[in-house]
Amino acid sequence: MNTHAQPSRMTTAPTTGGRHAGYMSGFGNDFETEALPDALPQGMNSPQKCNYGLYGEQLSGTAFTAPSHQNERTWCYRIRPSVKHSKRYEKIELPYWKSAPNIDPDVISLGQYRWDPIPHAAEDLTFITGMRTMTTAGNVNTQVGMATHVYVATSSMIDDYFYCADSELLIVPQQGLLRICTELGIIDLEPKEIAIIPRGLLFRVEVIEGPVRGFVCENYGQKFELPGRGPIGANCMANPRDFKTPVAAFEDRELPSTVTVKWCGQFHRTEIGHSPLDVVAWHGNYAPVKYDLRTYCPVGAILFDHPDPSIFTVLTAPSGQPGTANIDFVLFRERWMVAEDTFRPPWYHRNIMSELMGNIYGQYDAKPKGFVPGGISLHNMMLPHGPDKNAFEGASNADLKAEKLDNTMSFMFETRFPQHLTHFAAKEAPLQDDYIDCWEDIEKKFDGTPGKK
Numbered sequence: 001m002n003t004h005a006q007p008s009r010m011t012t013a014p015t016t017g018g019r020h021a022g023y024m025s026g027f028g029n030d031f032e033t034e035a036l037p038d039a040l041p042q043g044m045n046s047p048q049k050c051n052y053g054l055y056g057e058q059l060s061g062t063a064f065t066a067p068s069h070q071n072e073r074t075w076c077y078r079i080r081p082s083v084k085h086s087k088r089y090e091k092i093e094l095p096y097w098k099s100a101p102n103i104d105p106d107v108i109s110l111g112q113y114r115w116d117p118i119p120h121a122a123e124d125l126t127f128i129t130g131m132r133t134m135t136t137a138g139n140v141n142t143q144v145g146m147a148t149h150v151y152v153a154t155s156s157m158i159d160d161y162f163y164c165a166d167s168e169l170l171i172v173p174q175q176g177l178l179r180i181c182t183e184l185g186i187i188d189l190e191p192k193e194i195a196i197i198p199r200g201l202l203f204r205v206e207v208i209e210g211p212v213r214g215f216v217c218e219n220y221g222q223k224f225e226l227p228g229r230g231p232i233g234a235n236c237m238a239n240p241r242d243f244k245t246p247v248a249a250f251e252d253r254e255l256p257s258t259v260t261v262k263w264c265g266q267f268h269r270t271e272i273g274h275s276p277l278d279v280v281a282w283h284g285n286y287a288p289v290k291y292d293l294r295t296y297c298p299v300g301a302i303l304f305d306h307p308d309p310s311i312f313t314v315l316t317a318p319s320g321q322p323g324t325a326n327i328d329f330v331l332f333r334e335r336w337m338v339a340e341d342t343f344r345p346p347w348y349h350r351n352i353m354s355e356l357m358g359n360i361y362g363q364y365d366a367k368p369k370g371f372v373p374g375g376i377s378l379h380n381m382m383l384p385h386g387p388d389k390n391a392f393e394g395a396s397n398a399d400l401k402a403e404k405l406d407n408t409m410s411f412m413f414e415t416r417f418p419q420h421l422t423h424f425a426a427k428e429a430p431l432q433d434d435y436i437d438c439w440e441d442i443e444k445k446f447d448g449t450p451g452k453k
Contacts, residue, residue, distance in 0.1 A: 010181055010249040010277065011035050022186065023244035027226060027289065033185070033248040034077075034281035045075045054280055055081045061198055061223070061286035072223070074284025076183065079252060085202070085259055085276035089268035092260070094129065098422050099166065099265030100136035100145050100220070107426040109135075109418065112385055116430040117174075117374025120211045124155040127178070127205035128162050128260065131216070134376060134425040135356060137417035138326075140166050140220050140265045144319070145417045146327050148356050149216040150376070157204035159257040161276050166262055167218040169197040170315070170329060172411060174360050174374050176212030180205050180288070183279045185246025187290045191360060192409065194314075194329075195290045196224060202259070202276050203288075213374060215358045217413045221326035224315040232299060238314045242295040245287045251275035293360075293409065296331055301339045306347060309412070319416060328353075330412040332364065338402045345395050348386030354419045355379045355412050362408035365391065370432060371410075377435075381418050388438040 012022060012035055024031050034040040039054060041047045046056045054077040061072035103109075118132055130153040138145010146167075171180075173191045180187040180195060182203040189195050191214075197203055226238060253275040260269045296314060301307055309330055317327040337344045345365045357364075357377045364371050369390070371377060379385040387395065425431070 009253065010186055010251050012186065012247060012249040022247055023290070024247060025241050025244060027240040027243040028285060029240075029245070030283070030285045031245055031287060032281075032283035035248040035250055036280055039077055039281035040283060041077070050077050052280065054078060057081050059200065059284075059286060061200070072284075072286040074184065074282050074286040076279045077281040078183075079250070079278035079280065080274070080276075082276070084274075085272055087270045087272060089261070089270045092267050092269045094131065094267050096133060096424055097131045097149070097262075097267070098133040098136055098147065099140040099218075100138050100147060100420070102133075102136040102422060103420050104423050104426070107421045107423060109380060109420045110383070112377075112379055112383055112436055113421070113425075114371065114377040114432045114435040115375060115425070116372065116432060118150045118152055118213065118429055120152050120154065120213070125153045126155050126157045126160065127151055127153050127207075127212075128157065128160070129153075132424055132429070133422045134429065135378060135419035135421055137354070137415050137419045138220055143220050144326065145220050146413065146415050147218040147220075148413055148419070149218065150213065151216060152211065152213050153205075153207055154211045156206040159255055159275070161202050161204050161257060161259045162261075163200055163202045163259070164197075164218070164262045165200055166264065167220045168199045168223055170217040170219060170224065171195045171197065171214060172216070172358065172360070173212065173214035174358070175214070176210045177208035178205055178212055178214075179208050181249070181251075181277055182246070182288050183277055184282055184287050185249045187246055187288055189290060192293050193290055194293060195288065197288050198223070198286055201288060204277070215376075215411075215413075217327060217329065219317050219327055222318050224317045224327070224329065227313045227316045227328075236297040236299050238291065238296055243289050243291050245289050248279065248281050249277075250280050251277045293331055293333065296333060298331075298333060298335045300335065301342070304340050304342050306339065306342055306344065309346065321416075324416050325353075326415060328412070328414040330414060332408065332410045332412070334404070334406050334408060336402060337405055340400060342400070343395050344398075344400075345387050345391055348384065350382050350384050351379075352381060353414045353416055354381040355414050356419060357410055357412045360409040360411065362406075362410075364408060364410045365405060370435065370438065378419060378421075389441050389443075392442065
C-alpha cells in the first residue's frame with residue numbers, strides 16, 4: 001500500500017542566504033528564524049507587546065541553572081501560549097508502546113536474539129499508533145536509560161499532535177518518506193537520514209510515501225551530543241555543519257484537534273479547537289535537527305589491528321560516569337578495509353554495554369546471512385557474540401588487499417543498562433528462533449604444535 005500526504009499546511013520562513021533548503025546549519029547552535037518579517041524581537045526576549053499580537057514563551061530543555069555550555073532554551077513567539085493547547089486530560093492506552101521498567105516475568109531477556117523486519121499491519125496506523133517497543137532499559141521515572149522501538153505506519157497524523165515529556169526521540173527511517181511538522185519547523189526525512197525531536201516539543205508526522213518503517217531510540221537521560229574526538233582532532237566522524245535545524249513554520253488553523261502526551265510512561269489526550277503548531281518566530285538552541293548519515297566520515301586502522309566499534313560513534317548521550325554512555329548511537333557504513341595481517345570484521349567479544357543493532361540497507365559484514373534490511377539483533381550485556389562460521393572462515397583466509405566494504409548501513413543503540421525484551425518482541429515480533437545456531441558449526445582448531453597457525 002502506498003500513501004501520499006497532502007501538501008503541508010504550514011507557513012514557512014523564506015529561504016535566504018546562509019540557509020540550506022529550509023534548514024539552518026550546525027549542531028547545538030543558537031539560531032534565530034521567523035516566518036513573518038519582524039516577528040522576532042531584537043535585543044530582548046520578552047517585550048511588553050510582541051509584533052502581530054504574538055505571545056512570548058520560553059521552552060527550557062535544561063534546568064535554568066545548568067552550566068552555560070549545557071544550558072538549552074528557546075524563545076517562541078506564537079499565536080497562542082501553550083496553556084491554550086492543554087485542557088483536561090483523559091488517560092488513553094497505546095498498548096504496544098512501553099517504558100522502562102518493563103520486566104515481563106514470562107520473557108527471557110538473557111540471550112542473543114535477532115528479528116526479521118516488523119511487518120506492516122492490515123489496519124491503518126500512524127507514526128504514534130504504529131509504534132512497537134522492542135526493548136526497555138533503566139527507569140523512565142528517574143530519567144535514566146532508554147527504550148527502542150520500531151514504527152510501522154501508512155497514515156498521516158492530520159489533526160493529531162503529540163509530544164513526549166519523558167525523552168528525546170532519535171528517529172532512524174528504514175523505509176518510506178516522512179514529514180515531521182514540529183512547533184519550530186518542518187523536517188523531511190528519508191532512509192539514510194536521522195532526526196532528533198527534543199523532549200517536550202509538539203509535532204505530528206505525515207506519511208509522504210508509504211508504507212513507512214523505521215527505528216526509534218527513546219532517550220530518557222541527558223541529551224545526545226557529539227562525541228569528543230580526542231586525538232582524532234577537529235575533523236571527520238560527524239561534523240557539526242552537516243546537522244540541519246528547520247526554519248520557522250506555523251499553522252493558523254481553527255479545527256478540532258487532539259494532543260497526546262507521553263508522561264512517566266503513560267499516555268494522556270486532550271482536545272482543543274486549533275493547531276498547536278503556531279510558533280511564528282523563535283530563537284535559541286533547543287530545537288529539532290536532522291542529519292544525513294551519508295555525510296558521516298568514518299575513521300579506522302590504516303596499518304594493522306581492528307579498533308573498537310566506538311570509533312564509529314555518531315552521537316552519545318552521557319551518563320554521570322565519565323566515558324560510559326547512557327546511550328551511544330553508532331553507525332557502520334561503507335568504508336575501505338586496508339589493515340594488514342588483521343581479522344577485519346568485528347571480532348568475538350563480550351561487553352559491559354548492551355547492543356541493539358538495526359539494518360538500514362545492505363549486508364552487515366559479520367553476519368552475511370539472516371540480518372536483512374529492517375531486521376534487528378540484540379546482544380545484551382556480557383553475552384558473547386561475533387561472526388558466524390562463514391564470516392570467520394572468509395575473513396581468516398582472505399587475500400588482504402584493499403577492499404571497499406560497500407552497500408552497507410547498519411547502526412547500533414548501545415547502552416550501559418541491560419535491555420529487557422517486551423512481550424511484543426518475545427511473543428509477537430518475527431523472532432528468528434534459530435539465530436543462536438549460527439555459531440553451532442564453529443570448529444575447534446586448536447593445535448598445540450609450536451609455531452602452528
